[in-house]
Amino acid sequence: MHVGITASMKVLLVGDVFGADRGDHFFMTKQKFLAGFVRNGHAVHVFNDRQEARYATIMHSRKFGRKPANQALVETARNFQPDLIFLGHCEIIGNDTLDEIRRLLPDVRIAYNNVDPIHDFKHDNHTRIMNRTNSVDAIFSTTAGEKLRKFAGGRAAVHHVPNPVDPSVEVLRQDEQPVDALPVDVFFAFMGRQSVRDPETGEDIRVAVATRLKERLLDVRFEVRGLDYPPVRGQRYMDAIARSRMGLNLSRISHHYLYSSDRMAHYAGCGLLTFVNRATSFGELFGEDELAFYDDEDELAQRIQWFCENDDARRRVAAAGRQRIHQLFNVSRLARYVSEATFGMPYTEDYEWPTEPAKPLT
Template sequence: MKIVIVGNYNEKKAGANFYATVRKLANGFTRNGHAVLSYSDRDIARSASAWGFGRAGVRKANRQLVDVCRDFRPDLIVSMHADQIANDTLREIRGLLPGLRIAAVNLDPIFLPENPPRIRRLADVADITFITTAGETLAQFATPSHRVAFIPNPADRSIETLECFAHENQSFDLLCTIGSEKGTPWRANAMRALKAAVPEARYGFFGIDGQGPVFGAAYFDAIANASMGLNLNRSDDDYLYSSDRLAQFAGNGLLVFVERTSGYGDLFGEDEFAFYEGPGELAEKLRHFLAHDGERQTVAQKGHAKYHALFNERIVARFIAEATFGTHKAADYAWPTNVYGG
């Protein structure tokens, strides 16, 4: 099958987002035997405008995508936060390629006010949308002509290459990274409260208290220098939602602390993740693993192995392809494969 993946490859960051999900899925489709063409709508729009962005650049990105699809003739377009591409452009491409299927991938939490309108905009032209939240809440985005399903954040062994479980005496006992505390001050407060409750731990907390966020190779350096990671999402009340931090932490072999309300206890055991409920249990478990580093390594290794086994880039890409064309079998996947609508 021929696939065009349209998304933000963020070339302006000069490779700093090498671990982005759009790149992992491109790898997954390719490793599954498909011919993949990557199209970075924002980079093309930026390069076509003297001011970095503008109507001329956006028109160029849309026009060029039509030309690319006319020449490449894909069977499937995967749109991943391709905000510069208009619905009319996708309709035009459908007119050129009557058998074309269009899948949207949305990695943002659905509780962000700005995200549901994005999902509904593409619902007008996409056959199916994949969202990193599971459960009945997805039904709100389904229509008779548009289906919705869950996907986990994929890990990729060619990207998540670290094996932190194999090492001792890292610089940080616990790593937690957020962009900043501006939008979710409660996360920064939770991090400070944990430091106060367990002062003996060595913390790599980025994005708070003057310690800026980390990206690119510096981010992976921080992971390499840690033994455990706190997967602190903006909310843990939506079933199986997580940012891609979970894939990066578990995929690189950290022992990952995961809030029980996230629902990941349905897929992973207590011997694979460090599950907790509330700040008291979080502090208690952190103290436990500080005192039992061998157990930390064992649990982290099991979590790492299972995450790569269940949620690797090839399996997630295969589900996207099969669910889009209606050929997937629930027994082949570890996560909820309910498809709503259609």
């Protein structure tokens, strides 16, 4: 029998955590879930599949280290005997390895967390999710709604989970900072990877929006990392947020139900007034007095200009948004929800986002 999830569990977290990034990714999703499970009273062990593969061969080749990395995960599971295995984007780990772990630990539950947008059938992320549908017990995607139905019908119950906020990571309170203490009006971080290109110009669509806004709002102080300034990671990223009073939440996909990149958690969680496209439907979870919603680029430009000129309103809305997102998406709360959904147990509270598993397409 499984231990009750209200008691202490053993959680094996599999993904790129504490690896070659050397602290550059301390604000990423998997690190936050590690903290959330621990705060909920669970014993957590981390298995970094990429590092295991890289250092399994003399050439430090992930490709040739794939087999020993999978063997190492089986050995880790045998030694640790987890109740829950929580997978990230660990494509090195094969489904046959998960099957072997189930043979050794028949009561184990396995969940897979996917944080990338779901484009369509021709994109790699669709394949990554589909690959796990018959091998894990639950899939958690940062997209919600109809887009998930294509993955339902297999072994896995397919759920939505928001991007987490961690009170030990999103520690800034930019809403409490006066305008003269902040040299940047609008911040956007583009890391230069996984671009979504405009078919006409070939430019990343997010960079294109930021560029047009800069050209249009000449008196607004922008800092666009990856355009005029080099990309930043680690504490330098948080330092850039600490110089800013507003943030552009531009994701690769702006119209999927309740999907956002984790920028929204970083920005709003740190008290930046955060601009969010209404097409995301986050208006179902946040009020107009908590996030700066917009319908199109014209309204976005108008709202940026207005909030630049009305700093008391900026601080008031940003403060309400910070408090709301910390309450809604606290990582301990999300870790509890993930555990309850994976074990098929009644929810201990009324979570505000859609919690029912996706129904298969008919």
